[in-house]
Amino acid sequence: MVNEDPPLLQMRGIVKQFPGARALDGVDLEIRAGEVHCLLGQNGAGKSTLIKVLAGAHQPTEGEILVDGTPVTITHPVAGLKLGIATMYQELDVVDGLSVAENIYLGHELATGGFSQRRAATANTRALLTRLGHGDMSPNREVGRLSAAGKQIVSMARALSHDARVIVMDEPSAVLDAEEVTNLFRVVRELTASGVAVVYISHRLDEIRQIGDRITVLKDGRTVATGLPVAQTPTAELIKLMTGRNVEYAIPARDTVAADAATVLKVDGLALRGSFSDVSFEVRAGEVVGLAGLVGSGRTEILETVFGARKATAGTVQVSEKKLRAGSVSDAVTAGIGLCPEERKSQGLILDEPVYRNITLSTFARNANASFLDEGAERKVAREQIQSLDVRPSDPDRSARTLSGGNQQKVLLARWLVHGCRVLLLDEPTRGVDVGARAEIYGLIADLAAQGAAVVVVSSDIPEVIGLSDRVLVISEGRVVHDGPASGIDEHRVLDLVMEGSAA
Amino acid sequence: MSEHDVTVPAADESARVEQVAKSGDGKRGGLLKGATGRNLGLVIALVALCIFGVITAGERFASIDNLLTILRLASVVGVISIGMTFVITGGGIDLSVGSVIGLASVWASTLATQTMANDFHWIVIVLCGLGVGLGAGLINGVLIAYGKVVAFIATLAMLVSARGLAEIIANRQTQIVEVDGFLDFARSSPLGVPMLVWIFLLVSVAGWILLNRTTFGRRTIAVGGNPEAARLAGIKVKRHTMYLYALCGLTAGIGGVMMLGRTTAGSSTNGQLYELDAIAAVVIGGTLLIGGRGTIVGTVLGVLIFSTLSNVFTQNNLSISAQAIAKGVIIVVAVLLQQRIAERSRAGT
Amino acid sequence: MSEHDVTVPAADESARVEQVAKSGDGKRGGLLKGATGRNLGLVIALVALCIFGVITAGERFASIDNLLTILRLASVVGVISIGMTFVITGGGIDLSVGSVIGLASVWASTLATQTMANDFHWIVIVLCGLGVGLGAGLINGVLIAYGKVVAFIATLAMLVSARGLAEIIANRQTQIVEVDGFLDFARSSPLGVPMLVWIFLLVSVAGWILLNRTTFGRRTIAVGGNPEAARLAGIKVKRHTMYLYALCGLTAGIGGVMMLGRTTAGSSTNGQLYELDAIAAVVIGGTLLIGGRGTIVGTVLGVLIFSTLSNVFTQNNLSISAQAIAKGVIIVVAVLLQQRIAERSRAGT
């Protein structure tokens, strides 16, 4: 869809200087009405910062923004909204204590003389949710009670609630499963058809292919390419633009597990009331087992329960014959289990502590003599990991907060590598991680397995689980509905199994 | 959960509990449902107290008079607890309410004020008290929202200064109020219910509506629960924060005027340590100290539990010290009870 | 930012500020760097106070004797502030330290204890005091870590009960200490420095090492910074939380014994409101109320600022109430100064 009149929105030479970090260093972006404009770039390239500048959440240090060809200054999120720019932020920007409806109308409440018109809000909300294919979600449900996916749907509904001319979506698919993503795309098409422009950020290139019209690529805070037509741009080129090198964006092949490999992790009849029941599986040294399923199927709970972060209501977990105490994380850690949790920021990192301390969080006592810390030794091991995993920026004293998603994930992996785990549980290891880092993480998982670790991977990216794993367990509504070799299964089969599972 | 993870596990836990307990009622803050549902623990505690009172003190406890005494005792702390509920729900804390009560009561009873009141109208006293409270609250608000001073420190400073200022104004005397119009008003009891109790009731209802049924209330929860999200949603977080402290100061002003009516005297010691009672009542009520969730009904129940407690004790001629020990124990028990029940109801969902 | 979003924007802000101020020195807690770098504001405030003191009171202020007087005054609050620093860094709060001081001082001076002390050794008194403090702290810790009671409420309950218990034990009499061994110890001043000051010094240094150089300190920061992450990294969060309150209780016990030595009398009113002074000192020092960051040096500076303040006041014979007002104002100014400077140094990086 090409059109003549001036572009709906232009950003020119945008620079954003943070104390200690230049996030944007001269970015140009041009968005036309009715297009889906994809924003690509590695973790830390500056995508979120750019769209925060556009939304008025950040003030640019330099550069100008034009709407319909006329320069504007967006000093505050309200100003952005007034100009018709609505944004779904990457960090879920919802308020747990408020209901779905209240969240959607937060800031532009439906009220007469300050008194909320709750009936109207509820009605409109229901309409919005239905439009998003979630008519079943109650507008009065408290958002704190929703899973990550549910929260994402709420902020989507909020974006729709301002009838905007540009809707910016920062990695909306990160917490959504295939089904939800299809839903999202349907809505996006409706929007563009009605002339609304959509700025779409994602690390999943297949999505870009499905939905995108044009692409702008950021690298290290600069525009390296803009206005590329999706159709005519090969994936390889995109990756090269993003990473500046040729990345083999494929899951490395691994030689199959030795038949005589010892069983390291043995889960037997594990159950957690209200979440999942009778989960049994074994993982042998050097084996990768994947848990596939839809959002809310209970995979995270399973991992957390195996790890002892939740107290199993039935069943046992053994690490090489040794039975673990239920509900004791420290037991599990001592036994050599490590978990990279789903919610990196809130469950994994101490954001204001330096990177090296986040890496040594479960091992600093080891380096200590007579419980006196040896920070020198800590920095040393941390540096080694930062080198080998190529964490950027590489300064071990930088606070974890300022790292981008992918790098934060690497820090978590580094923590367990230092600890030397025999069992590694990975919950959505590539969520919000860029192609480059993703490939590296795939490689890491392969290496770990090669070194004899037992790995369990949860991912909502079904091809990914299948690709990574030797064996795949399909979880549906807290039950294992399939357990077999990865070779013998594909995405459709998984989805069928899930459907059957929930039907049964 | 993410947000709560920063706070002590305890708070985190109670957070989840509260969250689940809430889930009982789709319409949040639904007055009745709220009181019976998520506040069941408090209701039980209160009922238990009353039963104990009746058993030990018979109709001396059960009498209407005594009920009114309890309510009168509760009224001042009750009013400031409502203001405190807003500040805490908004993610803050106000340690100065007690001293501000003292300052307001003193300022509103100076010779100057009383003469003016006699010349014009006794309402002058009321307005003066409210004005002082509002002013102090605004200063807190500006320091915290715009000066970026941590709430705990800013209001602690106000606590100290307000007390000092009150002493200077009162010149270390207890100022007796001789404005009859005011005293009559304060002593009147429409429909047999003392004016102070009416005010408490009024403020509570107003507070409930404001928190649960207005934009202001919803924004308060947003500001307390996730300031960044609130900001991105276009809410002027700083300004709103300032309003919250102003509101709390205002309730302290009302409290000061009530003290004046109740004790017929303005003194710099009025309201001493009320801040602790208020905060305790609010938190026992189920409002999260870390902000983002508030319940007026719970607060009111919390206040009533405390005043009933000390009444029952006095009825039984217990020493203040014994009262103190029991009070501490009961606070803990109430909270534990509250949590267990909440967990029960969570298991239910 | 998510985590900080829970707290008031103010705290959130100061959080970032603090963090940046910190980022100045790679090795965090580096004694000197710390003191001059992130604590510059406090140092300036303290120096300013001293200059003011010298100008107004000349060598009456500058004398060694007066210095020691200031330190002696600071010592008790100083010791509990160290314990408080740990609790707050660990994401909690302890309102009970003041009452626990009272309880410890009373328990350690009962007839029973004194007789035992006379029969065996005066150390009995010390052990009794420390024991009481530790015990109270453990109760707090268990309630908070395992009972999941919000810290504010659990320790508030302890505040009330401990005071009551102390009154009952002392039966409202002030108990005079007649154990000479103990009194001699308390009165001694090795190298011309009073024992109380030595204790303060000792506890501070120990606290600094514990927080900045040991695994215990590292765990404290982790637990306060993100309990969930700490837990998932294999740290026993609950147990550690319990230890923190026990530690704080212990310092309160020490404080109680110190009071005993200073006043030679155990009284339930000892230590009243010290919790506020301690918390104020800790927070002014730059420790975050939301946990995750603590600075012993800052705390010590905070304590010194307060005691120097009241010393200077007395020197200048200010009207008593005026002193209160000034105190409040100075608290705020100190914090603002601290922040501005931190922001300055941030711009620097």
Next chain:
Amino acid sequence: EDTGEAPAPAAAAGSNDEPGDKVVIGFSAPAADHGWMGSITKSAVDEAAKYSDVELVQAEATNDVNLQISQVEQFINDGVDAIVLLPFDGAALTEVAIKAMQAGIVVINVDREFEDPDAARTTVLGDNYGMGVSAGAYICGEVGGNPDAKVAEIAGIDNLPLTQDRSRGFSDALAACGLEVSNRVAADFTVQGGEAAAANLLQAAPQLDAIWNHDDDQGVGVMAAIENAGRDEFIMVGGAGSKNVMEAIKADDSVLKATVIYPSTQAADGIKLARLLVQGKSMSDLVEVEVPRTVQLYAPVVTKENVDQYLPTAFES
């Protein structure tokens, strides 16, 4: 007729008031959180102002013994000539007071007694036990006829020895006429405390014949509570002797029938004596050439009959 406890103008006259060598007096007292204590400080300051040769150094009023101790320490460092000290807790300040004495400073102890007589050169205090006795005796006189009369007591800060003394005196006197205290609550000398305590007390005791309230400042609150409860079946006796209470007694339109005096001028006396002691003068009107060790002020009962005599010396509550 006696005017002993009034700062009789007579006492202020005479050669003693001729200016002498400069006297620096350090003064420290508990927080002026109620009228009596406020007037203690005020009258002390006023008294000092009367003398060109007296320089008064006031310390921050505080209820924290730790701070009060360090104030005395400061006075010692600064080498003041005398210290007039109303300790928050007598026992707790004994030690430092002794230090001051050893440093050659004249210490005058006011109101709340030290543990050790050597801690002060002279002690000025009211007759606390006597207050209790006077109040008890008066109540015996009024309701003693009725053997099962209900008598309530509203004490002040309960853990002050002086409060205990007052209560002892009170029950001793009641026992003499076969009565006892049926309800006892304690407040804290403040209006707020008095009101709260009284409100509950009145609920606990549906019928009363007499109340003794230790302190007229908290009395303001007590009266308010009585008003609110609409009770008047009993008589009430106050303590300390504030102006408005005496006016109420004079008006005789409330339950307040009497109060027991506890002079709020004792710190002022302390100042006077300190000056005399430092300048080596003796007390006029006494043959004795040395200032006495203890000056205990008389605690008379003020009733409608003799109120006019005491009103002028009453303190503004």
